[in-house]
Amino acid sequence: xxxxxRPRKSGSTNLKTVARHGRLKKSNAAVAVAKFIxxxxxxxxxxxxxxxxxxxxxxxxxxxxxxxxANESNGPVPSIGAINGGVNMLIVGSDxxxxxxxxxxxxxxxxxxxxxxxxxxxxxxxxxxxxxxxPRDMFVAIPSCPKEGGGTYSAMSSQKxxxxxxxxxxxxxxATVEKLTGLSIPFAxxxxxxxxxxxxxxxGGVPVCVASKIEDEYTGMFLDVGEHTLSGYDALQFLRxxxxxxDGSDLTRINNQQLFMSSLVRTIKSADxxxxxxxxxxLAKAVTANMRLSDSLNNVSTIASIAIALKDIDLNQVVFxxxxxxxxxxxxAATQPAFDNLFQAVAADDPLTLSGTTxxxxxxxxxxxxxxxxxxxxxxDPTATPEPTATPEPTGTPEPTATDSAGVLSExxxxxxxxxxxxxxxxTLKNQ
Numbered sequence: 001x002x003x004x005x006r007p008r009k010s011g012s013t014n015l016k017t018v019a020r021h022g023r024l025k026k027s028n029a030a031v032a033v034a035k036f037i038x039x040x041x042x043x044x045x046x047x048x049x050x051x052x053x054x055x056x057x058x059x060x061x062x063x064x065x066x067x068x069x070a071n072e073s074n075g076p077v078p079s080i081g082a083i084n085g086g087v088n089m090l091i092v093g094s095d096x097x098x099x100x101x102x103x104x105x106x107x108x109x110x111x112x113x114x115x116x117x118x119x120x121x122x123x124x125x126x127x128x129x130x131x132x133x134x135p136r137d138m139f140v141a142i143p144s145c146p147k148e149g150g151g152t153y154s155a156m157s158s159q160k161x162x163x164x165x166x167x168x169x170x171x172x173x174x175a176t177v178e179k180l181t182g183l184s185i186p187f188a189x190x191x192x193x194x195x196x197x198x199x200x201x202x203x204g205g206v207p208v209c210v211a212s213k214i215e216d217e218y219t220g221m222f223l224d225v226g227e228h229t230l231s232g233y234d235a236l237q238f239l240r241x242x243x244x245x246x247d248g249s250d251l252t253r254i255n256n257q258q259l260f261m262s263s264l265v266r267t268i269k270s271a272d273x274x275x276x277x278x279x280x281x282x283l284a285k286a287v288t289a290n291m292r293l294s295d296s297l298n299n300v301s302t303i304a305s306i307a308i309a310l311k312d313i314d315l316n317q318v319v320f321x322x323x324x325x326x327x328x329x330x331x332x333a334a335t336q337p338a339f340d341n342l343f344q345a346v347a348a349d350d351p352l353t354l355s356g357t358t359x360x361x362x363x364x365x366x367x368x369x370x371x372x373x374x375x376x377x378x379x380x381d382p383t384a385t386p387e388p389t390a391t392p393e394p395t396g397t398p399e400p401t402a403t404d405s406a407g408v409l410s411e412x413x414x415x416x417x418x419x420x421x422x423x424x425x426x427x428t429l430k431n432q
Contacts, residue, residue, distance in 0.1 A: 012035035034040040066298035069169045070180070073125040075290050083305035086349060087122040089297075090174050091131075093196070094165060114173050116257070119185070121346050126309045128317040128351040131261070132342070133254045134321070135179070136162035137331035143171035143179050144270040160331055165190075167322035170292060180334075187306070191237055195291060200235035203350065206264050208238060209365050214426035216244030221425055233262075243432055246361035246425050251322065251332070255361030256424055258320040258416055265315065265418045319352045322359065324412035336409035350407030359414035368421035 020098050053187055093116025110171050117134040135161055145153040145168030155168050161180075164173040207229045214223040219239040221234075230238050245251030297303055324339055325332035345352060358364070415421055 066293050068190065068293045068295045069171050069174050069182055069186065069188060073101040078182060082126060082308040083302075086124040087120070087187065087306055087309065088183055088185045088264065089120040089189065089306070090177055090185050091118045091120055092165060092188070094190055094191045094192050107325060107347055112166045113162045115162050117161055117173065117177070119177065119181070120184075122306070122309050123351065124349050126313065126318070129178060129310060129418060130319040130321060130346065130352050132346070133258070133320070133322045134161055135250050135254065135325055135332055136160065137250055137278055137321070138325055139328065139331050139333050140176055140180050142167065142172070142176050142291050145159075145175055170294065179348070183343060183347060187296050189293040189297060194421065196239065197232045197236045200264075201231040203264070203267055205266055206228040206235060206260060208263055209367075209421070210426055211363050211423035211424035212426040213428055214241065214424060215428045216241045217429065218243050241349055244427050246427065248427060248432060251325070252359060252361030252425070254322050255359035255414065258322070258358075259362050259422045259424060261320060262418045262420060262422070263414060269315070316417050317351065318418035319354060319415060320417070321352060321354065321409065321413050321415035322432035338412040342409055345407045345409070348406070353408045354413065354415050354417070355408055356411040356414050358416045358420070361425055362416070362422040363425055365421035365423045
């Protein structure tokens, strides 16, 4: 997120939106069940592989109005159960400081850029998912977008993607990504700084590995080599830091965000959060005031349906990918044909397979858990008489075996899976 200002250094945490355990109001059984489902959904969406994928506690009474997307329809609300078919959801991280902690900048700041823009895709059969990140400085064509007060903004042939939120709000960002990728995106959510802080605190902190020292005066993030468990303000600044990483670009910051999201997923799953009603409630309640949802998400049943589709996907089948880009004057632009091939694979619902590196901002964790050795084979008795083997009947000419390359991404696409353990490649002040 925006880092032009220099807030205080990490360690002087002042978290205002900390999760608190409260007493639930008395209600009838049906309302109580609905609220518990909504709270459970919040956690599952968080474990649905994105920092910004946070649902609210009791969406029906959300404190923020929902956003109508151009391609939404007023269909029936799905019943509680895994949603039918696949899902495309855009998750946007806003840098707006209105109503936020003063540590992020002047409280009267009206900046509203989508410095984090990610597409969550769930496959039709719910066997795999992907989270695809778009660099904030990527030049894109922005379609004509409606103004909240009436009228429309003119279409623009080339502007940075992170300006779409300020032009026409969340709906404009969705329309831009639809035009860019050719995909239909009927669901969207926007989260602000405080929501990220509260979420990381509610799960008890997120462990991150640092391979080389991080020093960033702009965000006040200073971390030594080793493992650190981050929550609240420190977790947010870890996600915002750019100058203290890799080559100092937003591209290496995305690598770092993917590292954090992977660890967040593992943290929630290993802590068995869904079986702990107190944690579920705390996590969901902590971010109620920090989410803005599309109309299509602003009900308990729809969020529950998406969450249920996500919760059982294997970590190694959850792919975090950064769209391939190349440097141009003032920013970056899509690299072809790798960019189109990526979204053709998504449109075809192919499980994505990375062939490139994790990116210059991260490296493999040398202390990653090692899979258990397989059980030793049972020794064969050399004196035993082998059983006769029947000769199979011929069934015709065998079909040649083809090499299935569907979903295998170009080496230009960097990323990792939620099951990959990585460490941040930091950068010290003397190298900046």
